[in-house]
Amino acid sequence: MVERAYGMVLVGLVAGAIGGFAASFITGTPSIAQQSDEVMRAQQFQLIDTQGRTRASLGFSADTQPYLQLSDENDTRGVRTGIARETGVTVRDADGRTLLILSVDERGNLSLVVSDHDRNRNTRAFQPER
Secondary structure, three states: HHHHHHHHHHHHHHHHHHHHHHHHHHHHOHHHHHHOOOOOOOEEEEEEEOOOOOOEEEEEEEOOOOEEEEOOOOOOOEEEEEEEEEEEEEEEEEOOOEEEEEEOOOOEEEHHHEEOOOOOOOEEEEEOOO
16 A cells, blocks of 8 residues: 555656646746846845845945945945946945045046045055056
8 A cells, every 4th residue: 555655656746747847848938047138127236144234235326326335244334336426446444434445537547545544645646648
């Protein structure tokens, strides 16, 4: 009796697999592994860690310009890159103070601003050779 029950389970599993394959073949619906070239659209994407904290954001600033922001495990805004009047990258410390700004202005001129914890700044502008 037990052998017959195992046989029925095996027949049921095989029949289910064949039926599933046949249904996807007949309807033409590809499996998940075969789907490609999909586009996801959103106004913001957030990467959340296992504790529920936002660790990365890709979205738009208040003036509707795109940005990417990465944060550490203490929710400190560590690195941010985006487009504004000047395109660039900023790096902040654990207290949120901006320590480094690397930017390119609308004419393509590069500038580097480095600050210490006392907010002393050293600015260097680089202009392309012509």
